[in-house]
Amino acid sequence: xxxxxxxxxxxxxxxxxxxxxxxxxxxxxxxxxxxxxxxxxxxxxxxxxxxxxxxxxxxxxxxxxxxxxxxxxxxxxxxxxxxxxxxxxxxxxxxxxxxxxxxxxxxxxxxxxxxxxxxxxxxxxxxxxxxxxxxxxxxxxxxxxxxxxxxxxxxxxxxxxxxxxxxxxxxxxxxxxxxxxxxxxxxxxxxxxxxxxxxxxxxxxxxxxxxxxxxxxxxxxxxxxxxxxxxxxxxxxxxxxxxxxxxxxxxxxxxxxxxxxxxxxxxxxxxxxxxxxxxxxxxxxxxxxxxxxxxxxxxxxxxxxxxxxxxxx
Numbered sequence: 001x002x003x004x005x006x007x008x009x010x011x012x013x014x015x016x017x018x019x020x021x022x023x024x025x026x027x028x029x030x031x032x033x034x035x036x037x038x039x040x041x042x043x044x045x046x047x048x049x050x051x052x053x054x055x056x057x058x059x060x061x062x063x064x065x066x067x068x069x070x071x072x073x074x075x076x077x078x079x080x081x082x083x084x085x086x087x088x089x090x091x092x093x094x095x096x097x098x099x100x101x102x103x104x105x106x107x108x109x110x111x112x113x114x115x116x117x118x119x120x121x122x123x124x125x126x127x128x129x130x131x132x133x134x135x136x137x138x139x140x141x142x143x144x145x146x147x148x149x150x151x152x153x154x155x156x157x158x159x160x161x162x163x164x165x166x167x168x169x170x171x172x173x174x175x176x177x178x179x180x181x182x183x184x185x186x187x188x189x190x191x192x193x194x195x196x197x198x199x200x201x202x203x204x205x206x207x208x209x210x211x212x213x214x215x216x217x218x219x220x221x222x223x224x225x226x227x228x229x230x231x232x233x234x235x236x237x238x239x240x241x242x243x244x245x246x247x248x249x250x251x252x253x254x255x256x257x258x259x260x261x262x263x264x265x266x267x268x269x270x271x272x273x274x275x276x277x278x279x280x281x282x283x284x285x286x287x288x289x290x291x292x293x294x295x296x297x298x299x300x301x302x303x304x305x306x307x308x309x310x311x312x313x
Contacts, residue, residue, distance in 0.1 A: 006033075006037070006041060006060075008053070008054075008057045010031055010033075011041070011053040011054075011056050011057050012053040013027070013030065013031055014027055014031070014038060014041065014042065014051065014053065014056075015051055015052065015053040017030065018042070018048050018051055024038045024039045024042070041056065043156070044056075044060075045060075046154055046156060046161075047154070047156025048156075049156065050154045050156055050161070052117055052118055052119070054115075054116040054117040054118070055117030055118065055119065055120075057116075085114060086128075088114065089107070089110045089111050089114055090107070090110075092106075092110040092113070092114065093106040093107040093109070093110040094106075096109065096110065100176055100179065102139070102142060104131070104135050104136075104138065104139040105139040105142045105143050107129055107131075107139070108125055108129070108136065108139040108140060108143060108149075108162075109143060109148060109149070109164070111125060111128055111129060112125075112149065112162060112163075112164045113164055118163060119152060119161035119162055119163045120161070120162055121154075121159050121160065121161055121162070122136050122137070122140070122159075122160065122162070123159075125140075125162070140162055148164070149162050149163065149164055150162075150163055151163070177215050178215070179215075180211045180212075180214045180215035181211070181212065181215035183207070183208075183211040183215075184207075184208045184209075184210075184211035184212035184215055185208075187204045187205070187207040187208035187211065188204070188205075188208040188212075190204045191204035191205045191208060227266065227270060227273050227274075229259065229262065229263035229266065230263050230264070230266040230267035230270065230273075230274060230279075231267075231274060232253065232263070233249060233253065233260065233263045233264060233267060233279075233287075234267055234274060234277050234279065234289045235289075236249060236252050236253060237249070237279075237287060237288055237289035238277065238289045240252075242288070243282050243283070243286040243287060243288040244286065244287055244288075245285055245286050245287075246260060246261070246264070246285065246287070249264075249287065264279060264287065267279040271292070274292075275292045275295070276291055276292045276295045277289050277290070277291065277292065278290060278291075278292050278293070
């Protein structure tokens, strides 16, 4: 059908051909289309390096909708389905607003996430969300700042394509965790200002404790490097299978005393992260790694306790 419209499958073939390095003429022969049809299609939709089949297909459909008096393919556009998608986007955005994201940033993120194409331009978002370019710019700026969206320049035209981050929901979780930690820091500052012994200071101290723990829990607990050093120190004690002094530990790890002291302090503080092993001091100045108390029952401990025969062996 040399004179017919390009279908979605045709556009996928074009994208595949471009990725394979084929010329317009070769792609046209494979599709039984004029070369000019392929060249115009690619030029209108990002050029040879920026062409995306899904984006090209729906952009063409959108242009057809905006052209008065031009025949449209009802089966291709499915206006009822489009309205259902728009309704879902708004519900999706509302859910994100309730989770703490700004309203316009939520609408942009919801539209990007529900688009068939990998990316949308500012013009696409303005048209589909019926808002001003300035609103889109502000929303995208926020989403870029928190790592949920990034820009990709169009190699053929002066356009920016907005692409949703692969780990967008992890980024959203981190934003919420940072917000809780900010609450904790602000409350701590207020408690110090008003005095920890005052009623207001006590309320702010309780608030700081709550949001600090919530923020730590959401961000995966304390900073990774703190726990990593604590686990490394415990690993040395497990390997030694005997109590060691701080000097022996520092020498084995080749750490300065300050780093070792911090690691041992964190091992004692964050026992929920070192489980099933905890730090134990059998005597002053010596350290040992032992199973978390209560992790094993008395029967389980007895089942693996060394016997005289085992000890002799």
